[in-house]
Amino acid sequence: MKAKKIGLLLLSFGLLISVALVGCSSSEGDDSNKDKVTVDIFQFKVEFKKQFEEVVKAYEKENKDVNINITTVGGGEDYGAALKSKFASGNEPTIYNVGGPQDVKDWADKLADLSDTKAAELALKGTLEGVTKDDKVLGLPYNQEGYGFIYNKNVLKEAGIDPASITSYAALEGAVQTLDKKKDDLGLKAVFALPAKETWVTGLHLSNVFLAPEFDQNVLNAFDSNKVEFTHSDAFKKVLDLQNEYSAQPTVNLDYSQQVEELFSTGKVAMIQQGNWAYGSIAGIDEELANSGIGMLPIPVEGYKEDSMPVGVPMYWAVNSNKDAKEIEAAKAFLDWLYTSETGKTTVLEDFKFIPAYEGYDTSKISDPLAKDIYEYAQNGKTLSWTFMGYPTGWGQQELGINIQKYLSDKMSWKELVSESQEAWEKARK
Secondary structure: OHHHHHHHHHHHHHHHHHHHHHHHHHHHHHHHHHHOEEEEEEEOOHHHHHHHHHHHHHHHHHOOOEEEEEEEOOOOOOHHHHHHHHHHOOOOOOEEEEOOHHHHHHOHHHOOOOOOOHHHHHEOOOOOHHHEEOOEEOOEEOOEEEEEEEEEHHHHHHOOOOHHHOOOHHHHHHHHHHHHHOHHHHOOOEEEOOOOOOHHHHHHHHHHHHHHHHHOOOHHHHHHOOOOOOOOHHHHHHHHHHHHHOEOOOHHHOOHHHHHHHHHOOOOEEEEEEEHHHHHHHHHHOHHHHHHOEEEEOOOOOOOOOOOEEEEOOOEEEEOOOOOHHHHHHHHHHHHHHHHOHHHHHHHHHHOOOEOOEOOOOHHHOOOHHHHHHHHHHHOOOEEOOHHHHOOOOHHHHHHHHHHHHHHOOOOOHHHHHHHHHHHHHHHHO
């Protein structure tokens, strides 16, 4: 009986020790978690979502005191609207994206100064102009991108067309007509796939090619302007009509996924208006085509620059100034690491397939053919600016892009499109 009591006492003592140890362990774990900084990222680029998540994991392994959460909203979704909803919900992100001077104005009271980052110091000349205010750098560039007409090399070769000869609108029109005549023999459904459902493709990217000249290719000129003239309206209409006439139909219902993945990557169309960001989507369908069978042509502005490529910064990383100092510093440290560390730079070039917007990169390692074409145009000075970053908030997509859909659906004349879009610009600037 005595032995039994001793056994019970020992068991009770053991349980007390276990509880104490668990309590200590739990307490230590809580302290450890309290020391961690959480950085929430709300970003728009769906094309590198997986690769971005992987590099964040690598950063967290190197930096045990930082926890990074990523939310990606983009593609067919309106990132600007989603960002406003995110902030309105009260669950504000630490890092988010802004597009240039108009966004800087719209988000002015939520932008931390990033002037002291190493990335800002190494940003290429001209890349920070749209996000610098009162000598403060309020955004860090993602990368450089360019866009034009992505074409299938084998299809053009089989049709007897030399891509190097397409340096004007007349040459483009001739090539398109040749492809159309031979489309059955070439196995094409159509020459183009125009995704007019995506108003960013038409109302932002396509319009930029023809509006940039009237603002002297300066985003700040567009941002400061109270009106838009559409001085290259006829050239704009010609390129839009050409794409629509020779496109898979109905264009107003055609989206990015159908354009890039279902039609172009499977060889059903010969050309699409897109940028180097489409490389990953094409490679996901046909890696051989992506690596050796595609190239990029300019969108010609008849009577102005017919052989130049729009090249610019697609978006900037911004840090939320409403967060506490520790979180802001953690966010800046991560962005610096991403663009200036050896691990980060390798990822940016080889995994993200980015054209760097910073010094210190070995640009000979730019690997995908679309990025190579764009980089070559930039090196030769054959570029157009990304002036659409200076459009009034929402104008490109919600006004011009919607009007383009109406025009393509025969619900609006081109003259009405220009007039109503001009009125919307002026109204937005008042």
